[in-house]
Amino acid sequence: MTQRRIHASLAASPQPRLLRALTILATLGFASTLVLGLFVAGTDIQQGPVQRIFYIHMPAFFGAFTAFGATVLGGLIYLWRGSEAWDRIALAGVEVGLAFALINLLTGAIWARPIWNTWWTWDPRLTSAAVMCLTYAAYLMLRAGIENPQRRRRLMSVYGIFAFVSVLLTLFIIRIVPDTIHPVIVGASPQNAQGSFEATSGVVLALLPSLLLWLTLMPITLMWHRYRLALRQEAVDALKLKLLGG
Amino acid sequence: MSGRRLIEVQRLSKNFGWLPVLRGLDLLVQRGEFVLLLGANGSGKSTLLRLLCGLSRATSGVIRIGGWSLPEEAQAVRAQIGLLAHRPLLYENLTARENLDFFAALYDIAAAERARRRDNLLQQVGLADRADGLVRGFSRGMQQRLSLARALLHQPDLLLLDEPYTGLDNAGCAMLDELLTAASNSGCTIIMSTHQLERKPAHIDRALVLADGSMVYDGQVNGDLAALFRQATASA
Amino acid sequence: MKSPFAAAVRAIVSKDLRAEWRSRELVSAMALFALLSVLVFSFALELDKNAREEAISGVLWVSLIFASLLGFNRSLSLEHDQGSLDALLLTPVSRSAIFLGKLLGNFMFTLLVALVLLPLMTALYGVQLLDSWALLTTIVGVFGFSAIGTLLATLAVQTRSREALLPIALLPVCLPFLLTAVRATKGIVSGAPQSEWQVWLQLLAAITIIYLVLCLLLYRFVLEE
Numbered sequence: 001m002t003q004r005r006i007h008a009s010l011a012a013s014p015q016p017r018l019l020r021a022l023t024i025l026a027t028l029g030f031a032s033t034l035v036l037g038l039f040v041a042g043t044d045i046q047q048g049p050v051q052r053i054f055y056i057h058m059p060a061f062f063g064a065f066t067a068f069g070a071t072v073l074g075g076l077i078y079l080w081r082g083s084e085a086w087d088r089i090a091l092a093g094v095e096v097g098l099a100f101a102l103i104n105l106l107t108g109a110i111w112a113r114p115i116w117n118t119w120w121t122w123d124p125r126l127t128s129a130a131v132m133c134l135t136y137a138a139y140l141m142l143r144a145g146i147e148n149p150q151r152r153r154r155l156m157s158v159y160g161i162f163a164f165v166s167v168l169l170t171l172f173i174i175r176i177v178p179d180t181i182h183p184v185i186v187g188a189s190p191q192n193a194q195g196s197f198e199a200t201s202g203v204v205l206a207l208l209p210s211l212l213l214w215l216t217l218m219p220i221t222l223m224w225h226r227y228r229l230a231l232r233q234e235a236v237d238a239l240k241l242k243l244l245g246g
Numbered sequence: 247m248s249g250r251r252l253i254e255v256q257r258l259s260k261n262f263g264w265l266p267v268l269r270g271l272d273l274l275v276q277r278g279e280f281v282l283l284l285g286a287n288g289s290g291k292s293t294l295l296r297l298l299c300g301l302s303r304a305t306s307g308v309i310r311i312g313g314w315s316l317p318e319e320a321q322a323v324r325a326q327i328g329l330l331a332h333r334p335l336l337y338e339n340l341t342a343r344e345n346l347d348f349f350a351a352l353y354d355i356a357a358a359e360r361a362r363r364r365d366n367l368l369q370q371v372g373l374a375d376r377a378d379g380l381v382r383g384f385s386r387g388m389q390q391r392l393s394l395a396r397a398l399l400h401q402p403d404l405l406l407l408d409e410p411y412t413g414l415d416n417a418g419c420a421m422l423d424e425l426l427t428a429a430s431n432s433g434c435t436i437i438m439s440t441h442q443l444e445r446k447p448a449h450i451d452r453a454l455v456l457a458d459g460s461m462v463y464d465g466q467v468n469g470d471l472a473a474l475f476r477q478a479t480a481s482a
Numbered sequence: 483m484k485s486p487f488a489a490a491v492r493a494i495v496s497k498d499l500r501a502e503w504r505s506r507e508l509v510s511a512m513a514l515f516a517l518l519s520v521l522v523f524s525f526a527l528e529l530d531k532n533a534r535e536e537a538i539s540g541v542l543w544v545s546l547i548f549a550s551l552l553g554f555n556r557s558l559s560l561e562h563d564q565g566s567l568d569a570l571l572l573t574p575v576s577r578s579a580i581f582l583g584k585l586l587g588n589f590m591f592t593l594l595v596a597l598v599l600l601p602l603m604t605a606l607y608g609v610q611l612l613d614s615w616a617l618l619t620t621i622v623g624v625f626g627f628s629a630i631g632t633l634l635a636t637l638a639v640q641t642r643s644r645e646a647l648l649p650i651a652l653l654p655v656c657l658p659f660l661l662t663a664v665r666a667t668k669g670i671v672s673g674a675p676q677s678e679w680q681v682w683l684q685l686l687a688a689i690t691i692i693y694l695v696l697c698l699l700l701y702r703f704v705l706e707e
Contacts, residue, residue, distance in 0.1 A: 147642065
């Protein structure tokens with residue numbers, strides 16, 4: 001049985017038609033949201049063209065939550081049913097989500113350079129986004145440290161759940177509560193609320209499709225590809241073991 | 247309960263990753279049987295014992311013990327199993343007596359019964375005069391004796407022993423044989439793994455030989471173990 | 483409470499306390515580490531009179547969490563290396579009882595360290611940390627991160643290089659405790675009106691409850707093979 005599974009996944013199984021369709025759709029969608037954001041939406045009067053990065057910056061942040069959410073779902077179902085497929089989904093979620101979160105940080109820094117006059121500042125929002133990246137980097141490091149595959153899947157399912165809960169709680173604590181008890185941060189740190197712009201109909205027109213794309217099509221397509229990659233990795237590992245074990 | 251049958255194992259497989267350790271074992275053990283489990287290092291003996299006591303999960307297959315299936319009804323199974331493993335499974339910073347009292351509490355043995363059983367067992371394994379010594383100061387053999395007492399504490403229906411002779415001196419081995427005979431006579435089912443073929447406990451009902459995760463012999467023991475083992479592994 | 487569950491929890495806690503009483507290696511190492519960390523922070527941050535109030539609660543909590551890392555790791559390593567974790571798993575005791583037993587032991591050890599730090603820091607920095615609200619915050623916070631720390635230490639002992647991995651696993655996940663506990667303590671110490679800091683204490687309690695429930699539900703998956 002094991003033997004057959006190795007061959008099945010190694011015999012470079014062609015991409016399912018649905019995946020190919022999703023890939024094409026996601027590529028086209030990304031191209032058209034770029035057109036919307038770069039050319040159709042009007043230039044911001046105060047900030048100039050750099051404001052356009054927002055059409056990727058914000059959707060990437062929320063898209064990361066689709067992926068991290070998939071990690072929680074995958075973890076829960078793995079613990080419940082014990083099927084390896086759900087663990088692969090959980091891992092794919094972490095990697096895709098981490099990539100999105102890094103895109104979010106990077107685009108934010110590019111935007112902040114001209115607007116805030118600095119690449120980075122220890123604003124609570126920025127800090128919490130960085131914490132999110134570090135939490136999932138910790139996930140990957142922990143995952144690499146567990147040799148027994150069954151044990152790795154089980155333990156990482158649990159950690160994926162805690163990582164998500166702690167990221168949500170940290171975001172909640174950092175963002176919502178200071179605003180509710182301190183409507184304006186005392187001493188008005190110079191960057192606070194600096195660089196805001198109005199959500200005009202032009203902005204919404206460019207933002208909404210992009211947000212939708214990053215929330216659904218992009219993470220799902222990327223995770224599916226990552227899932228297939230995980231299958232191949234496992235097949236390669238099995239082959240290695242077979243060769244070593246004789 | 248379920249008649250005379252205590253252990254029922256069907257098509258039991260266990261993989262570590264892609265590496266198969268057990269390959270589709272079938273096994274039936276009747277109540278009160280004393281079964282010897284033979285096999286070279288890495289043949290899957292310890293893995294089989296860990297699966298039977300619920301410390302490890304099977305990749306596929308069925309394990310039923312006393313009518314309960316693992317891992318779904320593990321809680322019920324655990325109460326009837328005693329395990330003597332490679333490692334002593336004791337607390338070094340507690341005394342022998344405290345170790346047994348601790349496990350007695352976890353096995354929910356009635357308070358009145360606890361002291362009597364504990365003292366009896368300490369006597370039987372020859373540790374009565376070291377009852378208040380810290381386990382940290384015990385030799386390997388003494389730890390093995392105390393482990394045996396821990397495994398017998400809750401009077402299990404099934405006793406699993408993984409290489410029990412390791413670390414025991416001659417007197418210790420004789421004591422172990424004596425205790426096992428007593429347990430066996432009182433109806434306890436025993437499965438004991440060993441690779442020491444020169445030592446054969448009295449009253450063995452049956453021997454199993456594992457080779458590379460498969461059962462290559464299941465039957466009676468006539469003559470000495472070494473010959474049986476050689477035959478079984480050669481034909482495999 | 484005479485149920486087997488409560489009896490098992492009690493047996494595990496008293497076992498840990500007794501073993502610790504004998505060796506004293508856990509609490510003494512934790513306490514010494516916490517003291518050193520307070521000292522190091524004092525030098526590194528040059529905690530003079532002005533910086534003090536702002537920084538002191540942060541120093542307290544970071545020192546506590548660092549010290550607890552040491553303790554949790556040791557406590558679970560002891561179970562793991564002697565194989566006694568397997569012995570616990572062999573017993574018909576509920577996995578939640580094992581968790582609660584280990585948690586209560588870890589909680590008591592860490593709280594003990596906190597009870598050393600609070601008066602000491604009060605004396606050293608002239609800040610009033612010996613306040614019943616500050617004490618309550620300490621108890622709730624220590625309990626909360628002991629819960630997640632116990633679970634993650636059980637997870638980390640099953641990995642390679644666990645000494646390195648436990649901090650990496652624990653620090654991001656216990657950030658919600660750090661954020662709320664530091665702000666609550668800071669508010670209490672600075673003598674601000676209760677209305678200003680009580681929301682942090684409430685949040686801390688809520689987070690503790692969320693984590694505790696999750697740990698109770700998920701601990702058996704961390705143990706099972």
